[in-house]
Amino acid sequence: MTAMEPATPPTPAQLLRAAEIVLSRPAMAGVAAATSPERYAAEQEGILRRLWDGSAALRRTVGAWDSGRAVPSSSSALPGARRPSTEERQVQRLKGQLAEAKERARLYRGRAERAQDEVTVLRTRLEESAERSREAEETATTVAMERDILSARANDPVRALRTVHRALRSAAATRSSDPRDSAAPGTDILRAHPSVRPLLELIESAGGDREGLLKTLDALLVPDLPRAAPAGAVETSVVTGPRVVPLGGGTEIGGSCILVELGDTRVLVDAGIRNDDRADHVAPRLLDTELASGPPVAAVVVTHAHNDHGGWVPAVVRRWPGARVLCSSATAELLPLMWQDTAQLMRRRADERRRWGERSADAPYGRAEVNVASRAIEDLPFGFRVPIGDLDIELFPAGHILGSAGVVVRGAGRRIVVSGDVSVERQLGAEPLSLPVTTEETDLLVMESTCCDALHMSREAMVEDLVRSVREVCENGGRVLIPATALGRAQEIALTLSSRLPDLPVLIDGLAGNVAETYGRHAEATAAERAVLSDRVRRVKDRRAEQLTFRQGVVVSTAGTLRGGPAVIWARDILPDPANALFICGYQDEDAPGRRLLELADGNGTLDLPDGPVEVRAAVRQFQLGAHADRRGLLRVIDEVQPHEIMLVHGREEAQRRFRRLLRERGDCPVDTAAWSPAHS
Numbered sequence: 020m021t022a023m024e025p026a027t028p029p030t031p032a033q034l035l036r037a038a039e040i041v042l043s044r045p046a047m048a049g050v051a052a053a054t055s056p057e058r059y060a061a062e063q064e065g066i067l068r069r070l071w072d073g074s075a076a077l078r079r080t081v082g083a084w085d086s087g088r089a090v091p092s093s094s095s096a097l098p099g100a101r102r103p104s105t106e107e108r109q110v111q112r113l114k115g116q117l118a119e120a121k122e123r124a125r126l127y128r129g130r131a132e133r134a135q136d137e138v139t140v141l142r143t144r145l146e147e148s149a150e151r152s153r154e155a156e157e158t159a160t161t162v163a164m165e166r167d168i169l170s171a172r173a174n175d176p177v178r179a180l181r182t183v184h185r186a187l188r189s190a191a192a193t194r195s196s197d198p199r200d201s202a203a204p205g206t207d208i209l210r211a212h213p214s215v216r217p218l219l220e221l222i223e224s225a226g227g228d229r230e231g232l233l234k235t236l237d238a239l240l241v242p243d244l245p246r247a248a249p250a251g252a253v254e255t256s257v258v259t260g261p262r263v264v265p266l267g268g269g270t271e272i273g274g275s276c277i278l279v280e281l282g283d284t285r286v287l288v289d290a291g292i293r294n295d296d297r298a299d300h301v302a303p304r305l306l307d308t309e310l311a312s313g314p315p316v317a318a319v320v321v322t323h324a325h326n327d328h329g330g331w332v333p334a335v336v337r338r339w340p341g342a343r344v345l346c347s348s349a350t351a352e353l354l355p356l357m358w359q360d361t362a363q364l365m366r367r368r369a370d371e372r373r374r375w376g377e378r379s380a381d382a383p384y385g386r387a388e389v390n391v392a393s394r395a396i397e398d399l400p401f402g403f404r405v406p407i408g409d410l411d412i413e414l415f416p417a418g419h420i421l422g423s424a425g426v427v428v429r430g431a432g433r434r435i436v437v438s439g440d441v442s443v444e445r446q447l448g449a450e451p452l453s454l455p456v457t458t459e460e461t462d463l464l465v466m467e468s469t470c471c472d473a474l475h476m477s478r479e480a481m482v483e484d485l486v487r488s489v490r491e492v493c494e495n496g497g498r499v500l501i502p503a504t505a506l507g508r509a510q511e512i513a514l515t516l517s518s519r520l521p522d523l524p525v526l527i528d529g530l531a532g533n534v535a536e537t538y539g540r541h542a543e544a545t546a547a548e549r550a551v552l553s554d555r556v557r558r559v560k561d562r563r564a565e566q567l568t569f570r571q572g573v574v575v576s577t578a579g580t581l582r583g584g585p586a587v588i589w590a591r592d593i594l595p596d597p598a599n600a601l602f603i604c605g606y607q608d609e610d611a612p613g614r615r616l617l618e619l620a621d622g623n624g625t626l627d628l629p630d631g632p633v634e635v636r637a638a639v640r641q642f643q644l645g646a647h648a649d650r651r652g653l654l655r656v657i658d659e660v661q662p663h664e665i666m667l668v669h670g671r672e673e674a675q676r677r678f679r680r681l682l683r684e685r686g687d688c689p690v691d692t693a694a695w696s697p698a699h700s
């Protein structure tokens with residue numbers, strides 16, 4: 020073979036030999052140290068093939084080496100005495116390749132594991148920061164809404180005028196001819212609004228004419244509603260008195276709304292949210308159909324700030340923009356807070372529904388409607404009367420929660436009393452029930468009947484039991500979680516614990532904390548002992564920090580059903596430890612996690628919370644601390660009022676039927692829960 024003859028292409032073995040020879044050159048020492056001949060042969064195959072073609076010397080050397088007759092011309096990198104056989108070299112090579120592959124696999128596995136760890140860490144961080152940004156966004160919205168409401172209160176001239184108006188009216192109140200009115204309590208508006216006094220004094224000292232000013236304000240602030248029978252119109256029926264129609268919350272609990280109408284004056288007592296099977300926040304059952312035509316709603320009188328009584332008011336004010344909103348002073352403070360929270364919840368639900376593809380998933384109201392409705396609120400102190408068109412409204416304390424009221428509606432010489440939610444047992448956080456003489460012998464008593472079928476154990480005994488149980492757990496170094504509704508029960512429990520166990524640390528978390536602050540503000544304004552927060556009873560500001568450091572005491576948190584809210588986060592923390600306890604204090608419906616927890620109460624087990632399962636080792640107990648009158652309490656109210664007729668609302672139909680039978684047996688006159696008009700007489 021000469022240099023001119025084309026070379027036969029090298030076999031893989033020859034190519035490897037060629038690589039070994041090339042690498043054995045002194046000039047290749049650096050490369051040889053960094054690689055193996057196998058890898059060099061694989062990576063530099065092109066170069067080696069060109070060398071093979073162009074160098075007869077290389078081909079010869081490979082041929083001689085392979086046959087064992089010759090050695091490479093340079094001896095600098097020659098193998099030692101005995102060269103291993105081809106098979107041995109191949110085995111060695113394969114072993115080397117195997118070891119290398121194993122090493123590489125080990126490295127990659129390690130790298131993959133580290134990457135997986137990093138992904139987990141990053142995902143957790145991402146979730147945490149998403150959660151924080153959600154929290155921050157909600158806090159920002161709440162703060163913005165609170166600011167809106169405060170600035171509206173501070174800058175609303177109509178609100179200021181209304182307060183002056185009521186003060187003047189209160190000062191110039193004329194007695195009506197009804198002898199029952201003469202004993203009406205007539206709360207002094209100046210006590211409820213001390214800030215008005217200097218204004219009145221200013222008017223006096225400027226030689227102002229109170230009477231004239233009152234007339235001007237009457238004209239400005241009391242809208243002229245169309246009369247029932249305009250001059251010249253043919254009267255088709257004799258108006259005998261106000262008509263009453265339960266539009267919602269009649270034979271159910273939720274969506275309370277009672278229409279009282281006389282002539283063209285329509286007043287709603289309550290406009291609550293209803294939760295039905297399909298949606299969480301809907302209008303009172305008959306509100307839209309019954310009021311589809313006819314005169315606008317002139318006012319909504321809100322008995323108390325619970326959502327099933329006042330939660331639909333912003334939607335009512337949107338639909339009838341002139342509607343006034345009347346309630347007690349404390350309810351006036353609480354309603355905007357509840358509406359803000361509901362608006363945020365409704366927005367979250369609507370977002371969820373949109374994500375599931377529902378196109379028309381709009382929240383019933385938002386921040387704008389909450390602001391408008393908040394501006395429409397007029398606080399009406401207990402015992403003071405305000406005219407609304409042909410009707411006239413008065414509130415009295417109903418003992419259910421802070422600010423809760425019953426309503427006396429008068430018109431055409433008739434009186435209707437709506438009890439609202441009522442409690443005859445004294446509570447620390449609520450003005451006790453006080454029925455004014457104006458409720459006596461009312462034509463119709465519209466009465467709640469939540470517990471008309473029940474006889475409660477004495478409240479005092481129940482409170483004693485709760486206090487003793489809390490003390491036991493805390494003295495043994497444990498923590499107690501009490502899930503409670505945001506408005507009413509949470510504050511009542513905190514007030515009870517702090518009055519009986521003054522050294523016990525108590526945390527209030529969630530909306531219950533915001534409400535507790537309102538209790539405090541209201542306590543200050545009325546000099547009542549209702550300040551919930553103190554050195555020992557604190558609001559949770561930084562939940563993560565509190566969870567790490569709060570080791571002994573009581574946590575009161577929303578939601579009472581363990582369906583959501585911070586109570587779920589605390590339950591996850593508290594339930595797995597046998598030193599702790601969870602005390603259920605409110606009603607639990609069929610599918611509430613709180614109900615399932617009670618079913619576990621005898622033995623330990625696993626509870627499914629909204630964010631996943633949790634092991635239950637803590638003690639679980641139930642305490643009945645209701646804020647509704649039981650059968651005995653309701654009968655006491657009836658005996659005091661002695662109404663001509665009674666309509667039961669806000670209860671379960673079957674229980675109402677039994678209670679109506681009892682009333683008839685006693686000689687009372689219960690009527691059906693349906694549209695009512697006074698009998699002609």
Ligand SMILES: [Zn+2]
Binds near residue numbers: 325440
């Ligand atoms: Zn209520």
